Amino acid sequence: MSSIAAYYNGKTVLITGATGFMGKVLMEKLLRSSPDVEAVYILVRPKAGQSMQERVANMVKSKVFDRVREDCPNFQEKIKPINAELTQPNLAISAKDSQELLSQVNVVFHCAATVRFDEPLKHALLLNVMGTQQLLLLARQMQKLEAFIHISTAYANCNRRNIDEVIYPPPVETKKLCDLVEWLDESIIQEITPKLIGDWPNTYTYTKALAEYLVQQEKEHFNVAIIRPSIVGASWHEPFPGWIDNFNGASGMIIAAGKGILQTVKVNNDAVADLIPVDVVINLILAAGWYTAVHRPKTMMVYNCTTGGINPFCWGEIGYHVISTFKRNPLEQAFRIPRAQTTSNHLINQYWITVSHKAPAMLYDFYLRLTGRKPRMMKIFNRLHKSMMLLEYFTCQSWEWSSENMNMLMTQLSPEDRRLFNFDVRQLHWSEYIENYCIGAKKYLLNEDMSGIPAAKQHLRKLRNIQYAFNTTLLVIIWRIFIARSQMARNIWYFVVSLCYKFLSYFRASSTLRH
Numbered sequence: 001m002s003s004i005a006a007y008y009n010g011k012t013v014l015i016t017g018a019t020g021f022m023g024k025v026l027m028e029k030l031l032r033s034s035p036d037v038e039a040v041y042i043l044v045r046p047k048a049g050q051s052m053q054e055r056v057a058n059m060v061k062s063k064v065f066d067r068v069r070e071d072c073p074n075f076q077e078k079i080k081p082i083n084a085e086l087t088q089p090n091l092a093i094s095a096k097d098s099q100e101l102l103s104q105v106n107v108v109f110h111c112a113a114t115v116r117f118d119e120p121l122k123h124a125l126l127l128n129v130m131g132t133q134q135l136l137l138l139a140r141q142m143q144k145l146e147a148f149i150h151i152s153t154a155y156a157n158c159n160r161r162n163i164d165e166v167i168y169p170p171p172v173e174t175k176k177l178c179d180l181v182e183w184l185d186e187s188i189i190q191e192i193t194p195k196l197i198g199d200w201p202n203t204y205t206y207t208k209a210l211a212e213y214l215v216q217q218e219k220e221h222f223n224v225a226i227i228r229p230s231i232v233g234a235s236w237h238e239p240f241p242g243w244i245d246n247f248n249g250a251s252g253m254i255i256a257a258g259k260g261i262l263q264t265v266k267v268n269n270d271a272v273a274d275l276i277p278v279d280v281v282i283n284l285i286l287a288a289g290w291y292t293a294v295h296r297p298k299t300m301m302v303y304n305c306t307t308g309g310i311n312p313f314c315w316g317e318i319g320y321h322v323i324s325t326f327k328r329n330p331l332e333q334a335f336r337i338p339r340a341q342t343t344s345n346h347l348i349n350q351y352w353i354t355v356s357h358k359a360p361a362m363l364y365d366f367y368l369r370l371t372g373r374k375p376r377m378m379k380i381f382n383r384l385h386k387s388m389m390l391l392e393y394f395t396c397q398s399w400e401w402s403s404e405n406m407n408m409l410m411t412q413l414s415p416e417d418r419r420l421f422n423f424d425v426r427q428l429h430w431s432e433y434i435e436n437y438c439i440g441a442k443k444y445l446l447n448e449d450m451s452g453i454p455a456a457k458q459h460l461r462k463l464r465n466i467q468y469a470f471n472t473t474l475l476v477i478i479w480r481i482f483i484a485r486s487q488m489a490r491n492i493w494y495f496v497v498s499l500c501y502k503f504l505s506y507f508r509a510s511s512t513l514r515h
């Protein structure tokens with residue numbers, strides 16, 4: 001029997017961010033591997049006109065739960081949603097719910113965060129830092145708490161090149177900063193944000209670094225551990241290969257490439273693309289929860305959950321495998337044939353953006369206008385360029401993360417646990433993984449049926465013909481303009497045409513003689 005699965009059976013678990021990408025995969029794996037878990041409390045806020053109950057009812061219908069639904073059809077009875085808003089005082093949890101959590105919870109997994117790179121500093125602080133602080137305060141009063149697992153990011157310290165499994169001192173005193181932004185005007189905060197975040201590329205990584213420090217402060221009060229995943233991608237095996245349900249990280253770019261929208265991207269081809277499958281991260285999280293609660297390590301453990309140092313793969317290789325997968329399994333209604341120029345040179349990238357993004361977008365919008373429709377392509381490209389600009393910090397450089405704690409944890413697992421909660425990325429076969437990632441994005445994210453592939457291939461052939469016809473017409477037009485202006489070009493043109501004519505006459509004469 002698996003020690004990890006056995007540990008969670010009979011335990012009460014609290015998950016924040018359970019409606020998110022990682023939260024759902026975590027909940028699914030927990031309920032499937034430990035069907036006798038006592039209860040899984042999840043903190044959920046009402047959103048987009050849906051109440052908490054409606055959101056949870058919709059969530060449990062999601063495909064991600066298909067496997068656990070098969071194994072334990074009543075799995076949703078274990079899920080106990082609690083109305084909460086992490087940016088509000090006391091997390092906006094009612095006194096009754098709060099009492100229930102304080103008396104029941106054994107393990108906390110804190111996944112909730114804003115992961116947007118362009119989040120205004122005030123909101124990022126409210127959620128990622130103050131929300132974490134309030135959850136820690138709640139956890140301190142939990143009578144049966146055995147482990148608190150905080151999900152950070154491997155990029156929390158991306159202002160350093162070599163990142164060890166330690167907490168680095170924060171750039172400012174967190175409390176003072178939070179007090180400051182509380183009374184400062186939003187526009188002033190916006191203005192001083194670049195100064196405040198210093199050499200962090202965005203408010204997300206900056207606030208995640210501050211939150212790590214807060215978590216460390218609690219190590220005297222209960223058992224805590226921090227997991228730092230790098231760029232979390234589609235699943236490797238569980239619940240299904242290629243499972244993905246959002247456009248964050250690399251997924252949006254991969255889809256844009258498959259749709260033929262993204263034709264050029266600024267990446268350092270030789271820089272390590274530190275992607276990590278979501279199921280690897282979840283297995284490590286569950287194993288770390290077990291280890292923290294059962295072995296109670298004396299020092300607070302930080303687990304860098306990365307692939308680069310163990311099984312490296314570069315951005316150039318990712319680009320190649322993405323394009324070749326989408327050529328074999330095209331997405332429906334692609335804008336252009338998938339192709340990706342990858343360069344770290346700013347000028348070359350700008351050139352390709354003009355030629356292969358902006359020019360086709362303008363032409364297509366012109367065509368839409370002519371046919372009485374609303375132009376939309378330029379708007380899509382502007383959004384794509386904004387995303388590319390925010391992501392290029394991560395695709396143009398490499399980091400080195402130590403992964404001793406992840407390796408140590410692996411040695412603590414029984415063979416059965418290593419099989420059930422596998423986070424050994426040495427076994428990851430990248431080309432196979434990227435292929436499943438692209439197909440998963442097609443199936444689960446875009447809801448495209450695999451039976452539509454022949455029609456999608458036919459559409460690509462049509463696009464190829466349009467492109468050939470367009471390129472030939474363009475060449476002829478340019479040549480005509482050139483000929484009209486230069487005597488030398490005219491002479492060359494007449495020389496080439498007469499050569500072709502002579503060759504054709506010779507060919508016709510020799511074939512008549514043969515007959």
Ligand SMILES: CCCCCCCCCCCCCCCC(=O)SCCNC(=O)CCNC(=O)[C@H](O)C(C)(C)COP(=O)(O)OP(=O)(O)OC[C@H]1O[C@@H](n2cnc3c(N)ncnc32)[C@H](O)[C@@H]1OP(=O)(O)O
Binds near residue numbers: 116
């Ligand atoms: C071949 C080459 C491959 C190379 C490939 C390079 C990959 C290079 C990855 C680096 C990755 C670093 C990762 C750091 C490591 C962490 O720690 S990652 C943490 C994860 N965080 C992120 O990835 C967040 C990044 N994203 C953002 O901050 C925001 O999305 C951006 C980039 C600022 C864009 O914001 P926005 O323009 O307001 O758009 P956004 O609100 O995101 O989306 C609007 C809608 O469009 C949808 N949408 C977004 N993208 C798409 C899309 N592509 N298609 C269709 N719909 C889409 C959204 O789902 C959303 O729908 P609704 O929710 O409104 O229904």
Ligand SMILES: NC(=O)C1=CN([C@@H]2O[C@H](COP(=O)(O)OP(=O)(O)OC[C@H]3O[C@@H](n4cnc5c(N)ncnc54)[C@H](OP(=O)(O)O)[C@@H]3O)[C@@H](O)[C@H]2O)C=CC1
Binds near residue numbers: 017018111153246
């Ligand atoms: N995805 C990635 O590539 C990486 C993620 N991480 C970390 O992993 C964790 C999970 O990320 P991921 O699942 O991808 O993120 P998602 O954006 O998919 O999920 C975020 C979760 O946080 C919840 N949340 C956001 N704001 C609030 C709020 N004010 N009150 C209550 N809940 C809130 C969301 O709830 P709602 O549905 O209501 O919005 C959602 O459940 C985060 O801590 C992130 O920093 C680390 C490295 C990489």
